[in-house]
Amino acid sequence: MKKVFSFLIAALAVSTTQAQDINDAYRYSSEQLGGTARYRALSGAFGALGGDLSAMSANPAGSAVFSTGEVGATFGNSSIRNNSLYFGTLATDSKSKFDLSQIGGVLVFNNQSKEANWRKIAVGFNVENSNSFNNNVFVAGFNPNNSIDKYFLSYANGVTLDDIEVYDGENVTEVYRWLGENRGYGAQQAFLAYQAYLINPISNDPENTQYVSNASYGTVDQEYFMATTGYNYKITFNFATQYKDKLYLGANLNAHAIDFSKYTYLSEIGFASNSTIQEIGFENDLKTYGSGFSFQLGAIAKLSDELRIGATYQSPTWYNINDELIQSLFTVSEVDNGDGTFTEFTDVVEPNVINIYETYKLMTPSKITGSLAYVFGKYGLISFDYSRKNYANAEFRPTSDSYFRDQNSIISNQLKDASSYRIGGELRVDNVSLRAGYRLEESPYKNERTVGELNGYSLGIGYNFGAVSLDIAYDHAKQDSYRSLYNVGLTDAATTSSKFNNVMMSIGIKL
Incomplete structure (x- = not known):
């Protein structure tokens, strides 16, 4: 009855074991090419240009480059196709989504005095999806090395048998919850495997801490499916000013919102x-939300x-993040009856408990960008952006937490400085604009394999009706990755x- 008694005491507590790791740090530190269709068509090479709502972000x-106020919105379809190779077997999955990815506006206040040095003030607001998490990955293959039993054994060894037993007066839900609140995530994994008869103790002593697998x-x-959904929205409040005809200065205050879900299912036969x-x-069903x-x-x-030249400093982003996790495990067993026949058992361990982890903090790295643009009068332009971000500076907090210190050490040892290069051009023929761009983003990993470099190109066209502008863009990118199915035990990758494909359309209205 000790678990039930402790459960009654700790019922209002939350799980104190963190499930955060380097994958989370990279996910929330990275950005995708987003924004208006014009911005996308030039592959985001807008740092020295301005005059665009996403360039302002x-x-x-960039908002001080606008001559008049403007509002605009962008919507379209984003898709991703994944080809995964696992022990020689190729598997494919894809996902697409239609959504509103950007909306914003800017107001321009011109100084009426012709003698004034400060020519205008601009105030802007923009909301855009800086990182979409919509993705499906399917992996299948014949693993000659490991089963998921290695994952569970890595957590189980060291956990006492007494903790993961269900005694009279207790049930699976209560014990699983009690373990999360008092023993942590690892003990919950041991409990799932033991209750599903995937592992057995080497001794029935309640103090036993060693286990063996029932799988041979x-x-x-193996088949592994991962479906992720959600977004990382950036909400920008902008202020900018123009000095004479030579200099534009601006500042943004940004609010960020995370809504991320990851569902994974591993099947083994x-x-x-x-x-x-x-x-x-x-x-496993993980939900993450934060600001x-x-x-x-x-x-x-x-x-x-x-x-024209441009320079931008992007500060770190300071996040408060919450995680929630639901788990279940089932096994099918065959027991020899001793007479040449077998009895089949199906064991389903489904605690129906939402693990609510304590709020944690994440600081993502800062970024600096240098830009250069050449404008050919009314005929067009060419623009180049160079950015640098040190992903090794990502940090979980509080750093006094031993788990976070370990994760921060992994981040600093495995991640590195990464540069990105963007170049874009625009050709104007009367009211029609033809656009193209290219971008290269270096791998943030020192091994340059876990997540490889990203290459992408973009095309676009726009038409200016006067008070209204219509822009369409297509951008394509590809990137390779090499990731383990799980962080411990079953670490085969x-x-x-x-391959990413996006088609976007923007409508802009001058005020």
């Missing part, structure tokens, strides 16, 4: 004929009527080649 000085295998037929375990299914704050400072200088 990239370099806050040469190779295991193909165990040895003498294995007690014949089938395993492991399900953050950052700021930006930017400048654009006109060195001549044609040549799949190589995934991802």
Whole structure:
């Protein structure tokens, strides 16, 4: 009855074991190409140009380039296709979504005095999806090394048998919850495996802490499915000003909102004929939500009527994040009756408990951007942006927490400085604008394999009706990754080649 008694005491507590790792730090530190169709068509090379709502979010000085106020919105379809190779087997999955990805506006207040040095003030507001998490990954193959039993054993060894037993007067839900509140995530994994008869103790002593697997295998037929959804929205409040005809200065205050869900399901069959375990299914449903704050400072200088340079500082983003997790495990076992026949058992361990983890803090790295643009009068332009971000500076907090210190050490050892290069051009023929761009983003990982470099190109067209403008863009990118299915035990990795395709349309209205 000790678990029930402790449960009654700790019923209002939350789980104190963190489930955060380097993958979370990278996910919330990275950004995708987003924004208006014109911005996308130039692959985001807008740091020295301005005059675009998304350019304003990239370099806050850009809103002062607007000659009049403007409002606009962007919507379209985003898709991703993943080809995953796992122990020689190729599997494919894809996902697409239609949504509103950007909306914003800017007001311009011109100084009526012709003698004034400060020519205008601009105030802007913009909301855009800086990172979409919509994705499906399917992995399948015959693993000659490991089963998910290694994952559970890595957590179980060291956990006492007394903790993961269900005694009279207790039930699965109560014990699983009690373990999360008093022993942590690892003990919950041990409990799932023990109650599903995937592992057995080497001794029935309540103080036993060593376990063995009931699964025997040469190779295991594994299928792994991951579906993620959600977004990381950036809400920008902008202020900018123009000094004479040569200098634009601006600042942004940014609010960030995270809504992320990840569902994973691992299925295993193909165990040895003498294995007690014949089938395993492991399900995890993670939900993450959070909010953050950052700021930006930017400048654009006109060195001549044609040549412009820009510089932007993007501060770290300081997040407060919450995680919630639901798990279940089922196994199919065959027990030898001793007379040449077998009895099949199906065990489903489904606690129906939402693990609510304590709020944690994440500081993502800062970024600096230098930009150069050449404007050919009314005929067009060419623009280049260079950015640098040190992903190794991402940090979980509080740093006094031993788990977070370990994760921060992993981040600093595995991540690195990464540069990105963007170039874009625009050709204007009367009211029609033709656009194209290219971008290269270096890998943030020192091994340059876990997440590889990203290459992408973009195309676009726009038409200016006068008070209304209509822009359409297509951008394509590809990136390879090599990631383990799980962080411990079953750490075999799949190589995934991802291709991103986006078609966007923006409507702008001058005020």
